[in-house]
Ligand code: NAD
């Protein structure tokens with residue numbers, strides 16, 4: 001089968017012919033319906049050097065996947081071939097306290113995991129291929145009625161990551177609160193929708209691209225702004241001088257982090273989700289009084305079930321630009337050049353139907 005692979009650090013993806021994997025005991029082979037192209041893959045291709053991460057190429061890209069159960073390994077129960085499923089992307093040991101809480105992102109026995117601190121598309125072969133080998137049935141969530149794999153795939157990261165971040169700040173997102181979303185790409189456009197669907201907070205969205213600001217509006221943002229020197233001032237003007245109770249930074253560069261701190265309200269949350277590599281100096285007078293600065297990473301299985309349910313109820317919809325496997329490099333180029341609306345999704349053409 002064809003697979004879009006990263007074969008070395010600081011190199012572009014390649015399309016290679018690889019064998020279709022055979023599921024061993026406890027494993028499941030999924031026929032890929034769709035695999036999203038995440039900006040993190042661009043960081044993998046361009047920003048990381050050997051030894052930054054506990055794993056290394058070669059592996060097939062695609063950590064945002066959904067499809068249909070194809071073949072069950074020995075001993076797997078509760079799934080049927082042909083059943084549509086979303087894939088939980090972080091694959092831990094499954095037995096430590098964090099894994100038992102569903103937080104396989106933070107597995108504390110990484111040596112017992114299929115790959116330390118990673119998953120499919122992050123150290124192990126991912127979903128940008130016709131088939132994806134999933135090491136345990138617990139990583140699969142059956143899709144609710146009315147949701148197909150192409151709609152579901154972006155929700156497993158671009159939906160789940162903002163959902164987890166927003167949930168973490170739930171207590172600060174009351175009806176009188178303002179949330180600020182910086183970066184309205186794959187994650188941000190779903191972040192705006194999740195805020196609208198799960199809170200009564202007002203939403204201010206910020207993006208450098210006009211098309212992304214238009215997308216933010218259509219996703220329900222109450223106010224859209226462009227970045228610039230007066231951004232924090234505009235946020236304060238729109239919030240009776242207070243600032244945003246929760247700032248979700250889906251870029252994470254020096255300038256967006258500075259804007260996050262300048263725009264946040266006292267006792268607010270500044271949540272760094274984007275990994276553009278910026279730094280926010282935190283000091284007593286450097287951030288608003290009692291503001292919390294936090295990072296978040298992906299989300300857990302239970303939250304994915306909730307995200308899929310929101311989508312099945314038409315409260316959440318990923319905007320997609322579809323590419324074939326052969327065109328995956330172009331998907332990443334367009335993502336890098338900022339011409340993708342919503343999420344770039346790779347659909348292996350000959351596996352569109354189960
Ligand atoms: P994307 O490219 O789809 O979206 C980024 C958006 O930010 C674009 O719309 C772009 O125009 C906008 N932008 C860029 N610089 C800006 C600036 N200075 N001011 C305002 N807007 C700006 O990317 P994505 O796939 O949504 O990922 C966003 C970030 O989140 C990436 O850094 C990615 O690696 C990271 N990420 C983190 C996690 C996590 O768990 N923490 C998970 C997935 C992705």
Ligand code: ZN
Pocket residue numbers: 038039040041063064157
């Ligand atoms: Zn990602």
Ligand code: ZN
Pocket residue numbers: 092093094095096097098099104106107108109110
């Ligand atoms: Zn574990």
